Structure formats: C-alpha cells, structure tokens
Amino acid sequence: MLIKYIISQTQLPESSIKNTIQLLNDACTIPFISRYRKERTGNLDEVQIGDIVHYKEQFEALEKRKATILKTLDTQNDLTQALKDQIETADNLVLLEDLFLPFKKKRKTKADTARNNGLEPLAKIIMSQNAPNLEEIAHNYVKGPVNSTEAAFEGARHIIAEWINERTDIRNIIRKQLERFAMLATAVIKTKKDDEKAQKFRDYFHWEEALSRIPSHRLLAILRAEKEGFIRVKIEIDNIRALEKIESQIIRSQKECAQQLEIAIKDAYKRLLFPSLSNEALQVAKDNADTSAIAVFAKNLKQLLLGSPLGEKRVLAIDPGFRSGCKVVCISAQGQLEHNENIYPHAPQNDSTGAMKKIKSLADVYKIEAIAIGNGTASRETETLIRNIQFKNNLKVFVVSEAGASIYSASKIAREEFPDYDVTVRGSVSIGRRLQDPLAELVKIDAQSIGVGQYQHDVDQTKLQKSLDIVVENCVNAVGVNINTASKSLLSYVSGIGPKLAENIVSYRHEIGAFSSRKDIKKVARLGNKAFEQGAPFLRIKDAKNPLDDSAVHPESYAIVKEMAKDLKVTIKELIGNSAVLKQLNLKKYQTATIGLLTLEDIVKELEKPGLDIRAQAKVFTFNQDIKTITDLHVGQLLPGIVNNITNFGCFVDVGIKESGLIHVSNLSQSFVKDVNAHVSLHQQIIVKVLEIDIPRKRIQLKLQTT
Structure with a gap:
C-alpha cells in the first residue's frame, strides 16, 4: 500500500521507492542516500528522496488516523463491515473525516434535542417524500416540549439538516463550488481605520479576489491584518446556485414534503455546511500559501547558506x-x-x-x-x-x-x-x-x-x-x-551525527586533540559504525596522512581508489588532481555487486578536484557613495545593489540606504516571470533603475537593468 501510494504521488520507479524506503528505515539520511547509494535508488537526487520521505510520512499519518477512527467506532459499537471497508480504502484525510463525521462525539445539537423529543420518525417520513397529509402526521408528534405542528416540523428539519450536513456527496458539491467560485472579501473595522499600525494593510481595507487565484503573499498579509484586528475576512459564493445543487440531490417530488426539505436544506447550508466548508476552503488556501511561502524561504535560505565565503583569512x-x-x-x-x-x-x-x-x-x-x-x-x-x-x-x-x-x-x-x-x-x-x-x-x-x-x-x-x-x-x-x-x-547537521555526537566530537578535540585520520572518528564516545558510515564522508581532515580523508570519497571506497592507483602505477597522492592519469581508468573493471558506474564516476570526479568548495569566492561590492538616504534618490537613476530578499512577487534590493527597494516581478524581465529565482539570486550584485520613490511610505520601486 505504501509503495503504491508514493508511486501515485511522485510517479517515481517502484524499485527506487522501495530501496529508498529500506534505506530510510535503516536510519540512513537523505544526504547520505543521495550521494552514496545511487545504485540502490536509481540515482534519485535529494529533492526526490525528500518527496519520498514526505509522502511516506503523509501515508503513515493517514494510516494512524484510520486506526484511531476504527478503534473509536468499534468502542461506540458503530462499526459495520461496509463502513470499515470505506475507511480502510479512503485515500485522503478529508474523505476519512467525512466518513467519521456522523459518529463523532460533539456538543449537544438542535438535532439531538429533536431526537430526544421523538421527532426522528417524522424526519424520516419527510425524507421519504411520499407521505400524504403531512400536517396530520405531524400532529401525532405534538406532545411534551413539542407544543405545535410547526415545532414538530422545525425539530424534524433540524434532524434532516444534520443528515444533509453529514452526507459526503453533499459536502463535496459545496467543496467544488468553493474551489471554483469562492471569493475572498475584506472590510476594514471602522474603529481601526485610522490606526497607525493598520496603515501598512490599507490596501486590504476593502478587497475582493477569487480565493483560487489569490497569491500566497497577499493571502498571508490579509490573514495577518485580520489576526491583528484591523479587518474582517469572509468567503462568498453564489448561495442560490449552491442551494440548487443540493436540492437537485435531495428533492425528488413537489409534494408537501418538498417544502419542508427546502427549508431544511437552507438551514443545513447556512448553519452547518457553509460555515464549516468555507473555513475548510480558507484553511486549504492558507495551507497552500504556507507551502508556497515556505518554499520561497527554503530557496532563500539555501542561497544564503551557500553564500560566497572569504575562507580562512584574518x-x-x-x-x-x-x-x-x-x-x-x-x-x-x-x-x-x-x-x-x-x-x-x-x-x-x-x-x-x-x-x-x-x-x-x-x-x-x-x-x-x-x-x-x-x-x-x-x-x-x-x-x-x-x-x-x-x-x-x-x-x-x-x-x-x-x-x-x-x-x-x-x-x-x-x-x-x-x-x-x-x-x-x-x-x-x-x-x-x-x-x-x-x-x-x-x-x-x-x-x-x-x-x-x-x-x-x-x-x-x-x-x-x-x-x-x-x-x-x-x-x-x-x-x-x-x-x-x-x-x-x-x-550537529552532519549526516548521522546530531547534537549529542557533535558535543562528544568537540569534547574529544578538547581532551585528546585534533583528529589525524577518519579512523580516529570511531574513538568518539557513542559514535558507532552506523554514525561513522553516515557521517565520515562529510567530515574533512586537513593535512591527513591519507589524502582521501580530506575528500568526499567514502572510506568504504578507499580500497577501490587504492586499486586504481596501483593499476596506474602511482601513489594515491599522485593520483589526486591528476586528470590525465584518471582518464586512463576503465571504470567497468572496478564495478562490484554494490558499487556501480554512478558511484565510480563520482569517485573520479572527486579525485580530480578533492574537497572542492562548491561555493563561489566572496567578492567586494561598493555602493554608490553619493546615496546616503532615500531623499538622495531620483527617478531614472541607475544604482548598484545587492539582492537581500526574494519573494513570490519580486525581490528586495539593498542600494546602500536604510530602506530596501522592490523589483516587482513585472520589472524583472520583459517576458513573463514564472520563478523569481530564475532571474536573480540572493546576495547577487546587480544594477537597478529607480522607477518610483514614495518617501512618506518609505517605498522604492526598482527595475532590473539587464544591459
């Protein structure tokens, strides 16, 4: 089931997924798997392996929730074989929760009160839609707290409304309406309109936009404004169309029962369905916005972390x-x-x-x-x-x-x-x-x-x-x-190490001294074979006796490198960095049951440039020395700048003053910009043109100058 689920989500080969999961279950890390187990995974990169991890966790969470629901239903004596089959085959949490909804314990509802008053049979009669003389039938239920036929009908409608709310097909109809047509609308809270803190959200004091098309940054800004108490947010759809959709699924005749059903449907929609499902739709949009924003943050962080180092300089x-x-x-x-x-x-x-x-x-x-x-x-x-x-x-x-x-x-x-x-x-x-x-x-x-x-x-x-x-x-x-x-x-971030072993490594350095070889790493307290396997190739030892200790070659492959050097009649030290000699190798000769051409090609690439830092060298940058504050800027000016933040709607640029300028996506290129990162990168040195200066709001609009 797990393998099939991941295949359906990723379209990756079954063997690659199966082997990757085995490695993950064997406590292997993503960096280790992607770099040193390429034959096992079919050369999956860290992103693809990360996707497998994500969907594996998603599947396991779904299965855990199924188990909880099944146990609850069984305890309540509500579990039938048909319901069990539906739950076990549910492939998403939304469907699972819909199936569980009728049996979920909740606070006392209007429907519960009506049932206690003996009105459920009347509700069933109305739902059957073939009862003549409905008024007379309802009169039979006038007793106790139910003091009139209208009170009887009202109670029955509350029960019917709950049934409608709990129908998966009806909920999916409204979900589709929300998915396709929902509009997000905002309104400023009058008492906060002139609040100084609210002014940064003034663009959203009166806003309307399709929920399906609202960009992530705008939705998050609107939700923040709502959270801070400056605006109200509501979701709207065509209620008449939504009601017609529900009625078409329920009302089969135009007899007396139809009138009661119409009222019950409106009540179910207004009181139960729409509030619940509009909140769900907004939460889905928020989750999507979160995913988008987190992806932007992750890209930026990666660029920042891999920023150009100066190196070991005083x-x-x-x-x-x-x-x-x-x-x-x-x-x-x-x-x-x-x-x-x-x-x-x-x-x-x-x-x-x-x-x-x-x-x-x-x-x-x-x-x-x-x-x-x-x-x-x-x-x-x-x-x-x-x-x-x-x-x-x-x-x-x-x-x-x-x-x-x-x-x-x-x-x-x-x-x-x-x-x-x-x-x-x-x-x-x-x-x-x-x-x-x-x-x-x-x-x-x-x-x-x-x-x-x-x-x-x-x-x-x-x-x-x-x-x-x-x-x-x-x-x-x-x-x-x-x-x-x-x-x-x-x-602590090295593959297989973690905070505790990192602390032990530092303690070893303080007590014993510097590591002279990768073999010494095994002497660290509690650092066993598994941690060594996962971490050793990512740990470098400068000026080690074995030059491979300062490379990305895994210790498990040292014997192969030694064999290569022997065949070429050179020492390992002479082999490293010697592209001409390395080109003479026939890699197929060194293939084994576990080490294939992918790994061997990686080894040769590393031997050509051992320990090469993948990051570029730091470069000096000088701002325009005449620009000290925002008042020194003028429209049309060309300035050197450094990209200091990237978002979905553009990038911010430091031009040497307190305020960063914004290059909106529309000003990054003459053509459509799908991904800002395709045009600029964090800390990139660029030339920008000043388009607009708003001194009161301290905003600067810029354009990327490409020529």
Whole structure:
C-alpha cells in the first residue's frame, strides 16, 4: 500500500521507492542516500528522496488516523463491515473525516434535542417524500416540549439538516463550488481605520479576489491584518446556485414534503455546511500559501547558506554604531577572537582621526587580510571612514549582513563560545565569521531570525522548521565540514551525527586533540559504525596522512581508489588532481555487486578536484557613495545593489540606504516571470533603475537593468 501510494504521488520507479524506503528505515539520511547509494535508488537526487520521505510520512499519518477512527467506532459499537471497508480504502484525510463525521462525539445539537423529543420518525417520513397529509402526521408528534405542528416540523428539519450536513456527496458539491467560485472579501473595522499600525494593510481595507487565484503573499498579509484586528475576512459564493445543487440531490417530488426539505436544506447550508466548508476552503488556501511561502524561504535560505565565503583569512570585524560607538574585533583565520575594543568616529564624539589610527594599528598588529562591516546603523558612514584609511597592504572591505546577529549574540551557543564577553563582542565576532564562512556561522542562528522569505511568522511553524532543517542539513553536507575546527552547531547537521555526537566530537578535540585520520572518528564516545558510515564522508581532515580523508570519497571506497592507483602505477597522492592519469581508468573493471558506474564516476570526479568548495569566492561590492538616504534618490537613476530578499512577487534590493527597494516581478524581465529565482539570486550584485520613490511610505520601486 505504501509503495503504491508514493508511486501515485511522485510517479517515481517502484524499485527506487522501495530501496529508498529500506534505506530510510535503516536510519540512513537523505544526504547520505543521495550521494552514496545511487545504485540502490536509481540515482534519485535529494529533492526526490525528500518527496519520498514526505509522502511516506503523509501515508503513515493517514494510516494512524484510520486506526484511531476504527478503534473509536468499534468502542461506540458503530462499526459495520461496509463502513470499515470505506475507511480502510479512503485515500485522503478529508474523505476519512467525512466518513467519521456522523459518529463523532460533539456538543449537544438542535438535532439531538429533536431526537430526544421523538421527532426522528417524522424526519424520516419527510425524507421519504411520499407521505400524504403531512400536517396530520405531524400532529401525532405534538406532545411534551413539542407544543405545535410547526415545532414538530422545525425539530424534524433540524434532524434532516444534520443528515444533509453529514452526507459526503453533499459536502463535496459545496467543496467544488468553493474551489471554483469562492471569493475572498475584506472590510476594514471602522474603529481601526485610522490606526497607525493598520496603515501598512490599507490596501486590504476593502478587497475582493477569487480565493483560487489569490497569491500566497497577499493571502498571508490579509490573514495577518485580520489576526491583528484591523479587518474582517469572509468567503462568498453564489448561495442560490449552491442551494440548487443540493436540492437537485435531495428533492425528488413537489409534494408537501418538498417544502419542508427546502427549508431544511437552507438551514443545513447556512448553519452547518457553509460555515464549516468555507473555513475548510480558507484553511486549504492558507495551507497552500504556507507551502508556497515556505518554499520561497527554503530557496532563500539555501542561497544564503551557500553564500560566497572569504575562507580562512584574518579578519577585522566592525559592528557600527553612532552614540555607543563601533565595536571592533580581530579574529584569527580560524575564527578565534584575538582582540576587541570600541572606536567613536561618529557623532556625538566624532573622533574619526583617532578611530582611523586605531584601525590602521590593529590591521598591522594582527596582520589583518580583510575587513567586515555590519550593514546596520552607521554602516555607510563607517565604510566611508575605513575606505579613507591608507593601509600598508591592500585590504578588501566587505559589508556583511547583520540579520540575526543580535539573536546569536544573546543565545546559549554564543554564551558557551564567549562566556567572558558581552553581546556586543559576540555580535561583532559573528559578523567577521560570516565573512569567513557564512554557512558555519549562520547554522548557529534560528533560520527564522535571518530575515529572508515572506511572512515566515504567519505560516505553520512546525512545517517551516522541518523544511528549514532539511535545507540546512543538505547545505552542510553538500559543502562538507572540517571536523577539527567546526562548531558543535555545524557538526550537529552532519549526516548521522546530531547534537549529542557533535558535543562528544568537540569534547574529544578538547581532551585528546585534533583528529589525524577518519579512523580516529570511531574513538568518539557513542559514535558507532552506523554514525561513522553516515557521517565520515562529510567530515574533512586537513593535512591527513591519507589524502582521501580530506575528500568526499567514502572510506568504504578507499580500497577501490587504492586499486586504481596501483593499476596506474602511482601513489594515491599522485593520483589526486591528476586528470590525465584518471582518464586512463576503465571504470567497468572496478564495478562490484554494490558499487556501480554512478558511484565510480563520482569517485573520479572527486579525485580530480578533492574537497572542492562548491561555493563561489566572496567578492567586494561598493555602493554608490553619493546615496546616503532615500531623499538622495531620483527617478531614472541607475544604482548598484545587492539582492537581500526574494519573494513570490519580486525581490528586495539593498542600494546602500536604510530602506530596501522592490523589483516587482513585472520589472524583472520583459517576458513573463514564472520563478523569481530564475532571474536573480540572493546576495547577487546587480544594477537597478529607480522607477518610483514614495518617501512618506518609505517605498522604492526598482527595475532590473539587464544591459
């Protein structure tokens, strides 16, 4: 059943799915499976394996819910064989919950009261639609709390309304109407119309749009405005058409019963069906919007994590500020803090001369190779100051995103790393380390605090966290980790390692010393064969005796590489990086029952460029020095900028001022833009044209300049 379900959702080969599930059940990770078990999976990539994981979990959740419902129905003595068969063959949660609805325990309803008053037989008579003299029949039910024939009819209608509400076919009719024709409409709450906080939502004070076509970012914005109490949101469809659809399924004659059924149908629709199913439709739209927003966030996070590193260079990092001064730190090539102090080049102290002398002196003493400046308050002024210093060496100056640095500096991780320093020092160190290696530093921060994506706080937080964890894990393992310098946070994302083993690895380094070979990894407490199999190829050891320990070649394949070198009459060290020699290999000779051409081709590719960082090198970028604030902009101006966020509706660009400008999708290309990421990437350096400036609302409209 599971295999068939995943095939129906993914269209992937049965053997690939079956083998992947076996590997997953054997505690293998997605990065490991996609990289080192290609023969087993049929060369599935990490996205396809991720889909298998997703639908496997979806199927298991469905089966778990079925088991719960079946147990409940059995306990209530409501389980028939026919109902059991329907439940067991249900292929989605919506159908499953519809089947369970008539038997679900709920608060006392109007229908329950009517049943207690003995009106269910009357309801059945009306539903049969062939009773003559209905008024006389109803009179027989006038007793006790039922004091009139109208009261009898009303009670019967309540029962009928509940029956209608619980019919799966009727619910699906309304679902289809909502799916095709639902309109989302908003109205401002009059008392909040002039609220300052409400103004950012003023576009949605009176809004109407088809629910099926509303973009994810707009729906999330509208729902946030509703949550904050500024607007009301309602779903609308053609009620007359919906009622006619229901009536066509129920009313079979025009006798006396039809009139009662018409009233019952209207009641069922207005009181039960529409409120429930319109909320369901809105939730489906919200779930789809969440999925879209999370996908955008995941793409952005991946680009951010795989941002260009400067590498192991000695860095002077500055967290700029005005009144409190600029916090300066000097860090080693391995990211260790060597010095920290404050300078006060800006108002009110205005000690620019003293600050410049101090920076120049520190650059000389600590042999600084690059300078990193945070992009927050006083960033541009500090950058100008630094660029005016005459250094002995030609130091590169980088402006680095501070997003999430304050979160890190106050975190438990930062306190553990720098217990004797305050948050300002920790934040400055983080800025410098981000330049050296964005991935290694950003994994220490909750991804939601990094500030990329759209409406990340409005989406399903569990789904968001899960998606982002997968992105981080894939990025860390795609790059590889230096086991002797990596932080506990970075090591925890390595395939098969996790937080506890990461802590044990760091403890081993402190107590025993650096790892000299991959074999040493097995000496870490509680790191068994499975964790070694999963993690070893992603852990790098610089200057190891065996050069393969600093490559992505799995230790299980070392013997094959040794055999290759022997056949070519060279050492392994001579084989690595020697493309001419590697081309002489006949890979078919090295095939085994478990290692095929796909793995062998990967091995050769890695041997050609062992440990190659898949990320590009960091590049210096300079903003237009004449632009300091939004008032310095003018329409038609061409400016250099850096893409600092990507959404479904466009991208935001840092042009060197406090406010980021927006390139709407319509201004990214002359042709239709289906995917913003196909035109720009996060942190890409681009040229933009200023189209519109709204100073009161602090909004800037830009256009991507392609020529």
